[in-house]
Amino acid sequence: MKKFVHGFSEGNMGMKALLGGKGANLAEMTRIGLPVPPGFTVTTEACNEYYQHDSQLWQNVKDEIFQHLVKLEEATGKQFGNASNPLLVSVRSGAVFSMPGMMDTILNLGLNDESVIGLAKATNNERFAYDSYRRFIQMFGDVVLDVKKYKFDTILEKRKIEKNLELDVDLTPEDLKYLVEEFKKIIAREAGIQFPQDVKKQLLMAVEAVFKSWNNPRAKVYRKIHDIPEHLGTAVNVQSMVFGNMGETSGTGVAFTRNPSNGEKKLFGEFLLNAQGEDVVAGIRTPQPIEALRERMPEAYQRFINVTHLLENHYKDMQDIEFTIERGELYILQTRNGKRTTLAAINIAVEMVSEGLISQKEAIMRVEPQQLDQLLHPTFDKEELQRAEVITTGLPASSGAASGKIYFTPEDAVKASNSRERVILVRHETSPEDIEGMVASVGILTARGGMTSHAAVVARGMGKCCVAGAGELKIDEAAKTVRVREMLLKEGDYISLNGNTGEVYAGEIKTQDPQLSGNFEVFMNWADQYRKLRVRTNADTPRDTKQAKEFGAEGIGLCRTEHMFFEETRIPVVRRMILARNLGQRKKALEQLLPMQRKDFIDIFEVMGALPVTIRLLDPPLHEFLPHEEEDIIALAETMEITYHELKDIVNDLHEFNPMLGHRGCRLAVTYPEIYQMQVQAIMEAAVHMKEVKGVTVKPEIMVPLVGAFKELKYIKDIIVQTIEEVISEAGIQIEYMIGTMIEVPRAAITADEIATEAAFFSFGTNDLTQMTYGFSRDDAGSFIKEYLDKVLLEKDPFQRIDRNGVGKLMKLAVELGRKTKPDIKLGICGEHGGEPSSIEFCHLLNLDYVSCSPFRVPIARLAAAQAALRHPQ
Ligand code: ADP
Ligand code: MG
Ligand code: MG
Numbered sequence: 001m002k003k004f005v006h007g008f009s010e011g012n013m014g015m016k017a018l019l020g021g022k023g024a025n026l027a028e029m030t031r032i033g034l035p036v037p038p039g040f041t042v043t044t045e046a047c048n049e050y051y052q053h054d055s056q057l058w059q060n061v062k063d064e065i066f067q068h069l070v071k072l073e074e075a076t077g078k079q080f081g082n083a084s085n086p087l088l089v090s091v092r093s094g095a096v097f098s099m100p101g102m103m104d105t106i107l108n109l110g111l112n113d114e115s116v117i118g119l120a121k122a123t124n125n126e127r128f129a130y131d132s133y134r135r136f137i138q139m140f141g142d143v144v145l146d147v148k149k150y151k152f153d154t155i156l157e158k159r160k161i162e163k164n165l166e167l168d169v170d171l172t173p174e175d176l177k178y179l180v181e182e183f184k185k186i187i188a189r190e191a192g193i194q195f196p197q198d199v200k201k202q203l204l205m206a207v208e209a210v211f212k213s214w215n216n217p218r219a220k221v222y223r224k225i226h227d228i229p230e231h232l233g234t235a236v237n238v239q240s241m242v243f244g245n246m247g248e249t250s251g252t253g254v255a256f257t258r259n260p261s262n263g264e265k266k267l268f269g270e271f272l273l274n275a276q277g278e279d280v281v282a283g284i285r286t287p288q289p290i291e292a293l294r295e296r297m298p299e300a301y302q303r304f305i306n307v308t309h310l311l312e313n314h315y316k317d318m319q320d321i322e323f324t325i326e327r328g329e330l331y332i333l334q335t336r337n338g339k340r341t342t343l344a345a346i347n348i349a350v351e352m353v354s355e356g357l358i359s360q361k362e363a364i365m366r367v368e369p370q371q372l373d374q375l376l377h378p379t380f381d382k383e384e385l386q387r388a389e390v391i392t393t394g395l396p397a398s399s400g401a402a403s404g405k406i407y408f409t410p411e412d413a414v415k416a417s418n419s420r421e422r423v424i425l426v427r428h429e430t431s432p433e434d435i436e437g438m439v440a441s442v443g444i445l446t447a448r449g450g451m452t453s454h455a456a457v458v459a460r461g462m463g464k465c466c467v468a469g470a471g472e473l474k475i476d477e478a479a480k481t482v483r484v485r486e487m488l489l490k491e492g493d494y495i496s497l498n499g500n501t502g503e504v505y506a507g508e509i510k511t512q513d514p515q516l517s518g519n520f521e522v523f524m525n526w527a528d529q530y531r532k533l534r535v536r537t538n539a540d541t542p543r544d545t546k547q548a549k550e551f552g553a554e555g556i557g558l559c560r561t562e563h564m565f566f567e568e569t570r571i572p573v574v575r576r577m578i579l580a581r582n583l584g585q586r587k588k589a590l591e592q593l594l595p596m597q598r599k600d601f602i603d604i605f606e607v608m609g610a611l612p613v614t615i616r617l618l619d620p621p622l623h624e625f626l627p628h629e630e631e632d633i634i635a636l637a638e639t640m641e642i643t644y645h646e647l648k649d650i651v652n653d654l655h656e657f658n659p660m661l662g663h664r665g666c667r668l669a670v671t672y673p674e675i676y677q678m679q680v681q682a683i684m685e686a687a688v689h690m691k692e693v694k695g696v697t698v699k700p701e702i703m704v705p706l707v708g709a710f711k712e713l714k715y716i717k718d719i720i721v722q723t724i725e726e727v728i729s730e731a732g733i734q735i736e737y738m739i740g741t742m743i744e745v746p747r748a749a750i751t752a753d754e755i756a757t758e759a760a761f762f763s764f765g766t767n768d769l770t771q772m773t774y775g776f777s778r779d780d781a782g783s784f785i786k787e788y789l790d791k792v793l794l795e796k797d798p799f800q801r802i803d804r805n806g807v808g809k810l811m812k813l814a815v816e817l818g819r820k821t822k823p824d825i826k827l828g829i830c831g832e833h834g835g836e837p838s839s840i841e842f843c844h845l846l847n848l849d850y851v852s853c854s855p856f857r858v859p860i861a862r863l864a865a866a867q868a869a870l871r872h873p874q
Pocket of ligand 1: 037089090092093105107239240241242243244252276277322323324333334
């Protein structure tokens with residue numbers, strides 16, 4: 001027969017799935033001989049079985065519980081419900097993964113009108129006994145019977161006022177007896193049942209309440225979001241009580257074996273004298289630092305120190321330990337791996353390797369890749385942050401913290417930044433024309449747009465803090481104001497942004513710059529030894545390229561050429577090219593652009609040296625380069641020697657209902673091959689320059705965007721190759737190159753075998769691929785994806801984490817078809833997913849050659865790739 005209850009002495013730390021995290025660790029500590037108050041665990045299987053039994057405890061499990069209760073009585077020499085020496089227990093929930101929403105611990109269970117007399121006798125402390133009893137009724141009422149806490153507090157406060165008392169501890173035994181009676185009345189009135197005097201009934205009701213809490217709505221939502229399966233269930237721990245509130249030689253506390261904020265190898269903790277569990281967290285009294293225990297109770301302190309060493313060596317990780325001292329006697333009530341900051345996580349992992357406690361591989365698994373972000377960006381001053389007021393929340397689009405004065409146009413932002421202001425650029429949404437304003441700002445806030453909106457992508461690329469899609473903002477660009485509910489902010493007012501949470505604060509908050517410790521370097525080098533994926537970066541400027549290289553990028557996976565076109569000196573030439581009335585005019589404009597582009601590529605090649613660089617030919621629709629506001633069109637018409645009406649006609653002609661699916665990518669080159677010809681010429685001449693002048697061999701990877709059909713690629717490739725040959729024969733030296741394509745249109749993935757005949761490499765453009773596979777517009781999805789997440793129709797924004805079942809299937813198909821045609825085809829990813837750990841794991845599973853991500857995500861990608869390789873050895 002299946003066993004649903006295990007004594008603490010029957011389990012171990014390997015049994016988390018059955019006993020829950022807390023139960024398995026209590027068993028493990030019992031097993032290795034630590035002073036753990038005895039008890040037993042009702043298993044997670046019992047929880048599942050409970051739901052199979054129409055949410056009723058069935059006879060067998062009740063019998064088992066009572067059998068273990070008898071054992072507990074034997075072990076403690078006390079009896080449950082006894083009028084002279086009663087056994088009291090705590091009832092503690094404990095799932096496999098700790099999660100909010102589960103039931104709070106109940107202490108002192110087993111007290112009733114009789115056993116309270118026994119407790120008073122046994123401890124020779126009537127006050128203590130009745131205080132424990134009234135606390136228990138209150139807790140039982142709140143946690144098991146759902147009676148509002150404040151109803152009890154009100155009565156207690158009333159009594160204190162009547163008797164003119166200041167503190168709870170001033171209450172006499174008579175006051176407490178009075179409260180016990182009143183509390184029982186509250187329960188009868190509010191819950192409609194008498195407070196149970198039968199202690200076995202108390203216990204079963206508490207166990208049931210824990211099982212029920214597994215399915216409360218908060219816990220359910222939490223599980224969905226964190227991918228915790230529904231079938232796990234929670235365990236219940238029933239443990240004999242020890243008392244930290246038995247006078248001045250008793251107390252309770254919590255300690256970390258190392259400092260959780262910086263990792264320093266020094267005990268870090270707090271304790272409260274003469275107190276019980278909930279008092280420490282309740283914050284009613286201020287706890288003392290753990291060192292103070294050394295003077296108060298040197299022996300118990302020394303024993304505790306020994307336990308901390310033992311536990312850390314045993315678990316080989318920093319522990320978070322809960323303990324209680326009853327009349328000088330130490331008891332350990334919980335241990336678990338402690339939560340820590342990234343800085344602490346890295347320092348602890350590296351130091352534990354040098355202490356011989358863990359291996360390098362284990363160390364690599366100890367740090368969440370996403371957490372590294374914390375180290376690379378500014379953070380808020382903690383104290384100032386506590387005083388700050390959140391005025392609204394948007395999407396956490398790009399990490400970091402920023403504080404500055406608000407400006408509403410890129411021009412104003414640039415001006416303010418030139419006069420040394422720290423600027424926060426506030427926009428409905430950003431577009432390529434805003435780049436200079438974004439460069440001039442320390443943070444960007446938008447009212448619209450999602451996680452892959454222009455603002456989000458560009459800010460991440462620059463490593464700048466960005467909160468996007470803060471829908472409550474009512475921006476009036478003309479008046480230079482923004483309204484957030486009742487609050488009106490004007491140009492020059494201070495706000496602060498938290499790019500990690502999406503929170504927006506009123507006023508200024510001090511920020512701190514990131515510092516990278518020596519251990520960071522050591523740690524990242526270990527990660528590099530184990531990963532199979534290469535890590536490249538998405539970078540369009542020498543500055544970003546340099547940044548990425550410092551973070552360890554091994555090449556460029558996506559160099560977008562259009563960003564180069566928006567610079568102030570170039571945009572007029574670009575516009576002349578677009579407005580050209582014939583091929584001759586267009587070629588003339590392109591001739592002017594050629595040396596500029598060549599210089600761009602030389603600058604980037606110089607930073608990257610011999611590392612590979614993938615350059616994407618022009619991608620966006622041409623209308624993005626033209627003005628749309630009436631006054632700007634008038635101004636441009638004047639400088640371009642064209643009439644307003646002619647220009648307006650062209651702007652209208654280029655207007656598209658759905659530009660994302662319009663005349664862009666390689667479709668532009670089908671119409672205007674001369675644009676790509678110019679770009680390819682610039683790339684190849686830059687490569688020639690590198691070889692002749694710098695003696696550096698670069699092998700450009702030329703990437704054609706938005707290909708959907710093999711014939712499309714073939715047509716463009718022929719043009720590219722012809723241009724390349726002209727440059728090479730002109731220069732008289734050989735330059736190697738590669739021509740490949742993005743896989744971002746679903747049709748390209750489906751026909752990848754055909755496309756591979758013309759492509760030397762594939763780079764998955766998963767932003768567009770997700771957009772076109774899901775049919776979610778990248779620019780508009782922000783407004784409803786949140787709804788989908790709240791209703792758990794999506795577990796994760798598919799623009800953030802690759803949707804393995806849908807988009808991922810297309811990728812897998814493309815990989816297989818591509819390799820069938822060309823076994824050595826080079827495969828990478830350059831969408832935003834290239835910097836997201838779960839997506840990187842997926843790329844590892846597909847056996848891609850590299851991932852490419854924005855510069856500040858390069859360290860994250862390096863670590864995520866290493867973890868994927870360790871988790872899935874090939
Ligand atoms: P949480 O999961 O919220 O930490 P716990 O089950 O660890 O809840 O209980 C909270 C606190 O209650 C413990 O830290 C401890 O101080 C106290 N407590 C729990 N069980 C006992 C017990 N058997 N004896 C004394 N105190 C206990
Ligand atoms: Mg605890
Ligand atoms: Mg694309």
